[in-house]
Amino acid sequence: MTSLDWSDALDTVDWHELSELYRLAPLGIKPPEHLRKVYGHSLYRCFVRDGGKLVGAGRALADGGDCSYLCDIAVLPSHQGTGLGKQIVERLVALSKGYRKIILYAVPGKEPFYRKAGFRRMTTAMALFEDQAQAFERGYLRED
Numbered sequence: 001m002t003s004l005d006w007s008d009a010l011d012t013v014d015w016h017e018l019s020e021l022y023r024l025a026p027l028g029i030k031p032p033e034h035l036r037k038v039y040g041h042s043l044y045r046c047f048v049r050d051g052g053k054l055v056g057a058g059r060a061l062a063d064g065g066d067c068s069y070l071c072d073i074a075v076l077p078s079h080q081g082t083g084l085g086k087q088i089v090e091r092l093v094a095l096s097k098g099y100r101k102i103i104l105y106a107v108p109g110k111e112p113f114y115r116k117a118g119f120r121r122m123t124t125a126m127a128l129f130e131d132q133a134q135a136f137e138r139g140y141l142r143e144d
């Protein structure tokens, strides 16, 4: 891998390229305009490029002191397993230093990746998804 370029700048992001990164990772279909909006409202952002190509990204929705919610962390398959995902998490955690809590939820099966970064299960976390039935199907919710 050549040296990686790290940035949090929004104005240089190709939102179609970011959308493609999520499709390939895979982390689902995230339309470019949706990404522009949610990244634009995220206090912390992380874009990693290798030779100009976007190879990793992530963001944190944070309020400046109480809570920072890490999300949309993904690495292009060509760069997975090289420590890049870990570095993105570390960077977003470092940017959230001093917050009372840093929270996230994993894609089912990816919990060990976040466990290695020090995250632990929350016993009372709950969520209302736009599509609750689908969230149940995908293993994000349980009834109890």
Ligand SMILES: CC(C)(COP(=O)(O)OP(=O)(O)OC[C@H]1O[C@@H](n2cnc3c(N)ncnc32)[C@H](O)[C@@H]1OP(=O)(O)O)[C@@H](O)C(=O)NCCC(=O)NCCS
Pocket: 025, 026, 027, 073, 074, 075, 076, 079, 080, 081, 082, 083, 084, 085, 086, 087, 105, 106, 107, 109, 110, 111, 112, 113, 116
């Ligand atoms: C999950 C993801 C971000 C991890 O990034 P990565 O660059 O491949 O992972 P890293 O190389 O930084 O791995 C860091 C550590 O986590 C471990 N790890 C990575 N993925 C893991 C997994 N799925 N399960 C268990 N451990 C995992 C690695 O073995 C490594 O351990 P080590 O530090 O002891 O060597 C990346 O694989 C990805 O983009 N996947 C598809 C999208 C996705 O699921 N994103 C997460 C949403 S919750």
